[in-house]
Amino acid sequence: MLQIGTDRVLQGLIxxxxxxxxxxxxxKYAIHKILFKLQLELPNDNSVKKRIPFYWYNHGPxxxxxxxxxxxxxxxxxxxEYPIQEEKTLLGLEKExxxxxxxxxxxxxxxxxxxxxxxxxxxxxxxxxxxxxKYAPCAFMPLFKLDFLKAMEEYVKRVSxxxxxxxxxxxxxxxxxxxxxxxxxxxxxLPLVSTFKPFNDSFSSFVTSxxxxxxxxxxxxxxxxxxxxxxLSIAEVTWLTxxxxxxxxxxxxxxxxxxxLDVWKNQYKQSLISYYNDVDNFNSKALAxxxxxxxxxxxxxxxxxxxxxxxxxxxxx
Amino acid sequence: xxxxxxxxxxxxxxxxxxxDKQHNLATKYMAVEGLKKHTSKRVYxxxxxxxxxxxxxxxxxxxxxxEEFSVSSNPLxxxxxxxxxxxxxxxxxxxxxxxxxxxxxxxxxxxxxxxALGGEKELGDFKxxxxxxxxxxxxxxxxxxxxDSKALIYRYDGCPLTYYTKEYIKLSEVINYENxxxxxxxxxxxxxxxxxxxxxxxxxxYNHILKNKSEIEKVLNGISLxxxx
Numbered sequence: 001m002l003q004i005g006t007d008r009v010l011q012g013l014i015x016x017x018x019x020x021x022x023x024x025x026x027x028k029y030a031i032h033k034i035l036f037k038l039q040l041e042l043p044n045d046n047s048v049k050k051r052i053p054f055y056w057y058n059h060g061p062x063x064x065x066x067x068x069x070x071x072x073x074x075x076x077x078x079x080x081e082y083p084i085q086e087e088k089t090l091l092g093l094e095k096e097x098x099x100x101x102x103x104x105x106x107x108x109x110x111x112x113x114x115x116x117x118x119x120x121x122x123x124x125x126x127x128x129x130x131x132x133x134k135y136a137p138c139a140f141m142p143l144f145k146l147d148f149l150k151a152m153e154e155y156v157k158r159v160s161x162x163x164x165x166x167x168x169x170x171x172x173x174x175x176x177x178x179x180x181x182x183x184x185x186x187x188x189x190l191p192l193v194s195t196f197k198p199f200n201d202s203f204s205s206f207v208t209s210x211x212x213x214x215x216x217x218x219x220x221x222x223x224x225x226x227x228x229x230x231x232l233s234i235a236e237v238t239w240l241t242x243x244x245x246x247x248x249x250x251x252x253x254x255x256x257x258x259x260x261l262d263v264w265k266n267q268y269k270q271s272l273i274s275y276y277n278d279v280d281n282f283n284s285k286a287l288a289x290x291x292x293x294x295x296x297x298x299x300x301x302x303x304x305x306x307x308x309x310x311x312x313x314x315x316x317x
Numbered sequence: 318x319x320x321x322x323x324x325x326x327x328x329x330x331x332x333x334x335x336x337d338k339q340h341n342l343a344t345k346y347m348a349v350e351g352l353k354k355h356t357s358k359r360v361y362x363x364x365x366x367x368x369x370x371x372x373x374x375x376x377x378x379x380x381x382x383x384e385e386f387s388v389s390s391n392p393l394x395x396x397x398x399x400x401x402x403x404x405x406x407x408x409x410x411x412x413x414x415x416x417x418x419x420x421x422x423x424x425x426x427x428x429x430x431x432x433a434l435g436g437e438k439e440l441g442d443f444k445x446x447x448x449x450x451x452x453x454x455x456x457x458x459x460x461x462x463x464x465d466s467k468a469l470i471y472r473y474d475g476c477p478l479t480y481y482t483k484e485y486i487k488l489s490e491v492i493n494y495e496n497x498x499x500x501x502x503x504x505x506x507x508x509x510x511x512x513x514x515x516x517x518x519x520x521x522x523y524n525h526i527l528k529n530k531s532e533i534e535k536v537l538n539g540i541s542l543x544x545x546x
Contacts, residue, residue, distance in 0.1 A: 184376055187372070187373050187377075188373065188376040188377040189377070189380075190373065190377075200370075200373065204366075204369035204370065204372065205366075207369070208369055208452075208455055211448075211452060212456075215452075292459050292460050292463055293460065295456040295459055295460055296452070296456060297453060297456055297457065297460070300450070303425075303428070303450075304449065304450040306425055307375075307425060307447060307450045308333060308334055308453075309424065310420040310423070311368070311417055311420070311421060312330060312331055312333060312334050312341070314413075314416040314417030314418070314419065314420030315327075315331075315371075316327060316330070316343075317416050317420070
């Protein structure tokens with residue numbers, strides 16, 4: 001049975017992360033990710049490996065065991081929380097603690113040092129990127145969370161600060177076409193298991209309406225803060241719903257959490273109903289904004305006719 | 318036959334290839350004038366869902382095909398590789414989706430071969446054609462089906478999610494698929510609450526609906542099942 005809140009081994013490892021750099025302050029979820037990497041790299045015969053079970057959730061790999069030990073460290077003034085902006089805090093080490101002297105701990109600590117050495121704590125996003133792209137249980141996750149969602153957040157921030165059109169995007173996502181292309185790539189990487197069928201259907205509906213919003217923005221070229229915010233809002237709900245589903249799958253959690261599956265399944269089922277309604281509302285709002293008779297229509301090319309005919313024939317047969 | 322018609326999803330879907338009036342029943346039917354066409358939000362969502370699921374299926378197929386083909390391939394055996402890959406990919410899906418995928422590959426074999434030979438640019442170009450094709454089809458459904466009596470197809474958004482317990486139970490004795498039962502009950506609700514006159518339920522679905530025509534019409538008074546041929 002794993003000890004919750006009094007695991008001196010985990011507490012020792014958590015505090016060691018902060019000692020990598022002087023006055024190091026880290027977001028809580030970075031600690032989860034660093035220890036996730038540790039769990040992957042520990043040899044199977046090291047007892048520490050089983051002490052840090054994970055599941056994938058809203059902020060990537062998450063461990064309730066680590067979370068409880070972080071809480072314990074905060075309550076005992078070993079870690080302290082520093083607010084940086086609205087609803088965001090960093091953790092800092094207030095005092096060091098006595099470390100266990102077991103062989104397994106020493107081995108884990110050495111590997112942890114090696115991992116921490118390669119993490120740029122001032123630009124933690126590149127480490128986050130690595131964790132998602134290399135280890136996420138589903139290719140949809142880095143595409144949607146790191147590519148699409150991040151780009152939409154940046155867009156809404158820019159437009160809120162006064163920069164008007166989406167075409168002023170610079171850096172990696174320089175135009176609307178690329179953002180839309182990412183969304184279709186996300187769609188093609190959705191999990192194929194039956195658990196995700198209702199999610200996938202709602203997601204595809206979200207993609208259709210977002211495509212319409214982008215087409216409208218391209219055509220109108222006017223201030224799109226309202227449209228962008230609506231897309232971002234539904235995209236955030238999309239991620240939270242997806243995360244409730246992915247942790248249910250075997251690839252999404254360690255066996256330690258199997259006794260939580262019934263509760264998780266129920267939460268996911270409720271979130272799917274809510275997501276379906278949210279997407280439906282988003283679709284209606286997009287159509288109310290754009291108006292049905294303004295939806296673009298192009299005379300189909302021969303290739304388009306071929307594609308559509310094959311789809312319809314396949315469906316009707 | 319009655320002037321008010323309720324359209325099933327296969328009519329909405331089938332009529333998106335409006336250039337194929339000669340061969341397509343749904344397209345021929347939609348060209349008939351003098352009828353008042355109705356449908357429900359459930360049918361509208363189902364029709365859109367067909368195109369959205371297919372878009373997802375095809376884009377996933379193209380992505381995986383390109384990933385697999387660009388890594389290990391023999392350009393001299395492209396056709397066999399495409400067929401083998403398609404079979405392996407399609408096996409993961411249910412029969413309906415397999416039919417759609419096989420139909421798509423067969424009719425667009427040349428473009429898929431070009432992706433194998435041409436690389437990322439060909440993939441990108443063809444993906445854009447696929448995406449635009451589905452945008453057009455989905456936009457046309459939204460242009461035609463509107464909650465407005467002046468629309469080409471009057472869409473009713475207020476149908477309950479579940480209702481008519483007695484009729485539901487009787488219909489489930491002859492129809493296995495719940496969605497078909499609910500669509501039939503949508504037409505019954507719309508007829509009773511809004512249209513009042515008797516209506517035709519128009520569908521090309523023989524296996525679940527049309528073959529049970531007399532039983533269904535006994536349960537749903539005022540609904541007459543019709544195939545557009």
